[in-house]
Amino acid sequence: MKTEDVLNNTTDLKSEVWRWADCLGVKVHEVHVRQMRRKWASISTNGRLTLNTELLNLPAQLAEFVIVHELVHLLVPNHGKLFKGYMSAYLPDWQERQKCLNEEGITGLGKSLEACKTLSCE
Ligand SMILES: [Zn+2]
Numbered sequence: 001m002k003t004e005d006v007l008n009n010t011t012d013l014k015s016e017v018w019r020w021a022d023c024l025g026v027k028v029h030e031v032h033v034r035q036m037r038r039k040w041a042s043i044s045t046n047g048r049l050t051l052n053t054e055l056l057n058l059p060a061q062l063a064e065f066v067i068v069h070e071l072v073h074l075l076v077p078n079h080g081k082l083f084k085g086y087m088s089a090y091l092p093d094w095q096e097r098q099k100c101l102n103e104e105g106i107t108g109l110g111k112s113l114e115a116c117k118t119l120s121c122e
Helices: 002-024 053-059 060-072 081-090 094-106 111-122
Strands: 030-034 041-043 047-054
Touching: 002 030, 002 047, 002 053, 002 060, 002 081, 030 053, 047 053, 047 060, 053 060, 053 094, 060 081, 060 094
Parallel strands: 030 047
Antiparallel strands: 041 047
16 A cells, blocks of 8 residues: 555656656656655756655645756756746746745755645645
8 A cells, every 4th residue: 555655656746747848848758766865856968857755745836846946957057047037937936935945954854844834835
């Protein structure tokens, strides 16, 4: 049962990736979900996306934000004006989501999650 739940979640996470890749018109070649120590996700220029399994413990909106952030990097490699422009175009409330995510920290998972949920991310 438990394993199935996890698998389903990973599948959901991946389908979010395909949905957004389609939406942004970018090519993602591989999606990996694994434990990562310091990052929520990473992407290589050839479209290899790695997502932290911890994203499954976050509100879906925050996981979505991470996915969109990484995929926009296939359009813009830095966090400059253009990057922010894309983020605002596709995810108008991305700054709020980012704030929530930053409050989480990578090690403080769960602590402020409830507050975050009731704030604006849910
Ligand atoms: Zn980035």
